[in-house]
Amino acid sequence: xxxxxxxxxxxxxxxxxxxxxxxxxxxxxxxxxxxxxxxxxxxxxxxxxxxxxxxxxxxxxxxxxxxxxxxxxxxxxxxxxxxxxxxxxxxxxxxxxxxxxxxxxxxxxxxxxx
Amino acid sequence: xxxxxxxxxxxxxxxxxxxxxxxxxxxxxxxxxxxxxxxxxxxxxxxxxxxxxxxxxxxxxxxxxxxxxxxxxxxxxxxxxxxxxxxxxxxxxxxxxxxxxxxxxxxxxxx
Numbered sequence: 001x002x003x004x005x006x007x008x009x010x011x012x013x014x015x016x017x018x019x020x021x022x023x024x025x026x027x028x029x030x031x032x033x034x035x036x037x038x039x040x041x042x043x044x045x046x047x048x049x050x051x052x053x054x055x056x057x058x059x060x061x062x063x064x065x066x067x068x069x070x071x072x073x074x075x076x077x078x079x080x081x082x083x084x085x086x087x088x089x090x091x092x093x094x095x096x097x098x099x100x101x102x103x104x105x106x107x108x109x110x111x112x113x114x
Numbered sequence: 115x116x117x118x119x120x121x122x123x124x125x126x127x128x129x130x131x132x133x134x135x136x137x138x139x140x141x142x143x144x145x146x147x148x149x150x151x152x153x154x155x156x157x158x159x160x161x162x163x164x165x166x167x168x169x170x171x172x173x174x175x176x177x178x179x180x181x182x183x184x185x186x187x188x189x190x191x192x193x194x195x196x197x198x199x200x201x202x203x204x205x206x207x208x209x210x211x212x213x214x215x216x217x218x219x220x221x222x223x224x225x
Contacts, residue, residue, distance in 0.1 A: 009154065034213075043118070043204050043216030044157070089156055099164050100145060100208055101172065104156035 003027055004092050006105025014113050019077035021108045023090035028071065032095035034102070035064065035075050038087045047088070048075075051095075080112045115140050118217035120205050126223045127195045135190040135220050137205030143215075145208045146188040147172075148180060150201040151219070157204065163188055195224045 006023045013019045025033075034049035050057045050064045050073065057064045063076045077084055087109045093102040121136040137146065144165050149157040149172075159172030161180040169180045177199060179191045188207075192199060202221050206214040 004156075006156070036216075041218075043206075043218050045216065046213045049213075099162055099170065100210070100212070100214070101147075101159060101162060102157075102214065103173075104149075104158070106154050106156045 003103045004090060004105040006090050006108055008108060009106065010109040010111070012111045012113060013080045015080060015082060017080050017112075019075075019080050019084070019110050019112070021075045021088055021090070021110075022072065023074065023092075023105050024070075024072045025092045025103075026071065027092070030092040030094065030103075032093045032100075032102075033064070033066065033073050034091050034093070035062075036089045036091065036104075038089065038107075040086075044089060077110070080110075082112045082114050085110060085112045117141065118205055118207055118215050120203075120217040120220050122220060123218070124221050126225065127192075128225050129196060131195050132191070132193050133195065133222075134192075135203055135205075135222075137188045137190070137207075137217060139186055139188075139205075139207040139215070141207060141209070141215065142185070143207035143209045144185075145210070145214075146182065147206040147208075147214065148178070148188065148190045149204045149206065150174065150199075151204060152201050160190065160203075195222075197224045200224045 036044035037047040038044040090105040091102040147162040148160040163182040166185040
């Protein structure tokens with residue numbers, strides 16, 4: 001049973017466009033929602049994270065929007081660049097629990113065309 | 115700092131063979147994790163450790179064993195490999211309840 005569902009599986013966007021990736025979770029006890037970026041042949045790396053007490057967090061061209069009532073959160077990549085071409089994973093976890101275990105979504109492969 | 119390193123990078127096994135994957139971190143992190151990555155399924159937690167000498171099961175622990183004899187090392191063992199264990203394996207570490215730092219991965223094929 002996948003507790004974090006991510007969509008779409010892949011998307012293609014033109015340079016300068018907006019990439020939007022959505023995630024939905026089931027467990028309302030989750031209190032930490034990070035996004036990881038993974039380039040081919042590399043391990044994932046933290047991109048940006050949000051706690052459920054805020055509705056939006058922005059870091060440069062990357063923004064997380066969080067809707068607690070709908071149990072959904074999304075990643076927006078503004079002014080997408082070819083260097084943003086990667087696989088993006090949303091995740092959910094319990095930051096107050098020992099172990100800091102994360103449950104990951106299935107991933108979205110983003111291709112930014114020049 | 116090397117961060118998180120994994121050995122080996124690639125491995126091909128025959129069904130029934132055994133092997134050990136080594137993860138090492140030089141960041142003095144308490145927590146360490148083993149994940150497997152399969153297409154469309156994201157990363158799934160196999161086992162994790164909250165400190166030297168401790169281990170716990172994750173989401174998909176069957177067929178794997180782990181050991182954390184030293185704080186900086188986390189070993190993942192496959193006693194009798196099966197084709198279903200063909201995957202890319204990632205190790206990660208974190209300092210308490212913060213960012214998880216991932217290694218470069220080990221691509222394992224079981225024939």
